[in-house]
Amino acid sequence: MSKLRCHISISLDGYVAGPNQSEENPLGEGGESLHDWVVPLAAFREAHGGEGGEANPSTSVFEEANANIGAAIMGRNMFGPIGGGAWDEQWKGWWGDEPPYHYPVFIVTHHPRESVQMKGGTTYHFVTDGIESALDQAKKAAGDKDVMLWGGGDIARQYLAAGLLDELELHVVPILLGGGSRLLDNTNVRLEQIRAVEAPGVAHLKYRIVP
Amino acid sequence: MSKLRCHISISLDGYVAGPNQSEENPLGEGGESLHDWVVPLAAFREAHGGEGGEANPSTSVFEEANANIGAAIMGRNMFGPIGGGAWDEQWKGWWGDEPPYHYPVFIVTHHPRESVQMKGGTTYHFVTDGIESALDQAKKAAGDKDVMLWGGGDIARQYLAAGLLDELELHVVPILLGGGSRLLDNTNVRLEQIRAVEAPGVAHLKYRIVP
Numbered sequence: 001m002s003k004l005r006c007h008i009s010i011s012l013d014g015y016v017a018g019p020n021q022s023e024e025n026p027l028g029e030g031g032e033s034l035h036d037w038v039v040p041l042a043a044f045r046e047a048h049g050g051e052g053g054e055a056n057p058s059t060s061v062f063e064e065a066n067a068n069i070g071a072a073i074m075g076r077n078m079f080g081p082i083g084g085g086a087w088d089e090q091w092k093g094w095w096g097d098e099p100p101y102h103y104p105v106f107i108v109t110h111h112p113r114e115s116v117q118m119k120g121g122t123t124y125h126f127v128t129d130g131i132e133s134a135l136d137q138a139k140k141a142a143g144d145k146d147v148m149l150w151g152g153g154d155i156a157r158q159y160l161a162a163g164l165l166d167e168l169e170l171h172v173v174p175i176l177l178g179g180g181s182r183l184l185d186n187t188n189v190r191l192e193q194i195r196a197v198e199a200p201g202v203a204h205l206k207y208r209i210v211p
Numbered sequence: 212m213s214k215l216r217c218h219i220s221i222s223l224d225g226y227v228a229g230p231n232q233s234e235e236n237p238l239g240e241g242g243e244s245l246h247d248w249v250v251p252l253a254a255f256r257e258a259h260g261g262e263g264g265e266a267n268p269s270t271s272v273f274e275e276a277n278a279n280i281g282a283a284i285m286g287r288n289m290f291g292p293i294g295g296g297a298w299d300e301q302w303k304g305w306w307g308d309e310p311p312y313h314y315p316v317f318i319v320t321h322h323p324r325e326s327v328q329m330k331g332g333t334t335y336h337f338v339t340d341g342i343e344s345a346l347d348q349a350k351k352a353a354g355d356k357d358v359m360l361w362g363g364g365d366i367a368r369q370y371l372a373a374g375l376l377d378e379l380e381l382h383v384v385p386i387l388l389g390g391g392s393r394l395l396d397n398t399n400v401r402l403e404q405i406r407a408v409e410a411p412g413v414a415h416l417k418y419r420i421v422p
Contacts, residue, residue: 013395184224196414198407
């Protein structure tokens with residue numbers, strides 16, 4: 001059965017973004033360091049149309065996390081730095097004309113907007129009737145494959161707290177952000193450890209959410 | 212050089228004890244589960260004068276964490292459930308006549324008390340002039356060996372925040388406690404990941420504190 005999976009980088013003190021998030025600083029102060037483990041990977045660069053990079057034990061974690069995905073969900077704040085207002089129809093995400101997704105992406109928002117078709121198989125759909133509806137639509141679109149919950153932290157926390165998430169992989173980065181957006185506050189779910197992987201500058205901890 | 216090392220069980224949401232700690236419930240509500248990974252180990256049982264138990268990848272982590280220790284530090288609340296008053300001279304810790312330490316243990320407290328010698332090489336010393344003094348005394352007592360910071364969470368946080376800790380190993384347990392004592396709040400240190408070990412029901416994440 002199709003699963004809802006989330007993998008997200010998190011500081012050792014539990015933040016998925018640092019304090020004082022802003023348009024210039026979408027991951028908050030110090031939050032850029034959360035991605036220091038993934039940016040050097042050849043697998044990451046290739047997925048984003050780049051070249052070069054290295055292979056290390058994070059490579060297979062990264063590849064596995066992104067495999068067998070048929071659709072995705074993301075929060076409005078991850079899609080664009082547009083704040084609370086209506087959509088700027090010119091804004092088509094951070095990822096250029098050919099985004100690295102190649103599947104339908106359902107964006108949870110309060111503001112309706114027509115779907116936007118991009119090159120390479122990515123279509124952005126805007127869902128205004130809540131996280132359960134977004135999940136239903138994404139699962140239908142994914143078919144036999146899984147649905148990726150890309151984040152950010154707020155929407156990941158909502159799906160987790162609602163008991164709708166099936167798998168959570170945390171990329172635990174050895175930094176202390178001291179404030180910001182905490183993923184695991186106010187959630188009450190049962191977890192089962194699937195695995196832990198050591199890699200340079202990060203530990204990958206994967207959990208199943210027990211229904 | 213002698214190092215100050217701490218290893219401590221922590222929930223995935225960052226708590227080293229659950230909410231509403233009390234004399235009956237020193238690890239707070241749900242906090243007992245933090246030790247589910249260690250209690251079944253034969254190595255743990257043997258260290259505490261018991262028998263039986265199992266071996267798994269946590270065994271070598273447990274043995275290494277407890278090796279090469281010449282003295283230890285603990286907070287008053289870990290030594291006994293005596294609250295804020297003066298010492299009850301009858302109280303000699305939780306660990307019986309022959310505690311599993313076999314080295315000097317320095318207890319940080321506001322209330323003076325004469326040292327107490329136990330069987331098997333453990334002596335309890337009571338330090339009333341602060342965490343730095345306790346560390347100085349413990350390092351002298353440890354000689355070439357390291358000093359173990361046993362906890363609880365409050366004193367571990369104090370040493371960490373003061374930049375006095377050299378190594379921190381977190382036994383990350385897949386539970387969410389939702390409240391209680393958080394180890395990594397209000398600390399601002401630089402960490403370097405030493406290793407991550409997968410074991411049944413726990414992930415062992417070891418860090419060096421960069422001076």
